[in-house]
Amino acid sequence: GAVVSQHPSRVICKSGTSVKIECRSLDFQATTMFWYRQFPKKSLMLMATSNEGSKATYEQGVEKDKFLINHASLTLSTLTVTSAHPEDSSFYICSAQTGGREKLFFGSGTQLSVL
């Protein structure tokens, strides 16, 4: 299957700092990428839909100024958690849609811990 690379896999930061997470589609072009977050023992919750070259679409309740998404190329989308707080600690996962839009492939996730 297609490969989606997510980096870093784990990050620990101090409260008030910003953290950037990268999501790359390695062997295909992804016009659409999705960002999810997952709390322990819970299911994945969609945060936003990222379309190449346009503004991201955020789900209800997700602060767009806090979770900045950039999708500047067909193979890269980034999620920046700005002014992180302990409640932002979570597992963040990206996914990319193949060109035929029939499947989504997921990155390996980023565990963010804010102290």
Added chain:
Amino acid sequence: DAKTTQPTSMDCAEGRAANLPCNHSTISGNEYVYWYRQIHSQGPQYIIHGLKNNETNEMASLIITEDRKSSTLILPHATLRDTAVYYCIVRVEGSNYKLTFGKGTLLTVNP
């Protein structure tokens, strides 16, 4: 997307077939059934998807009832590494529709 209903958890003996059911009684005619699984602390992994015909690949088989209101994912010979949360999702193929995850089924494969 139509909602799906799955059992919270299931157990299976190693080497036996694991049959994971999913109900999607409100599925629309253009919605496909997708199965993903998530092993602890990893991103979800695509398994299989189908519309109305049964599907098989190297990982699993998907059996969809004739009325399309339910389906079963079959892992023919479960191994310990198949222990994961399995998600059944319905989605319109060929669109930018997002995948909405439910709670899934925790499959535990026992030695």
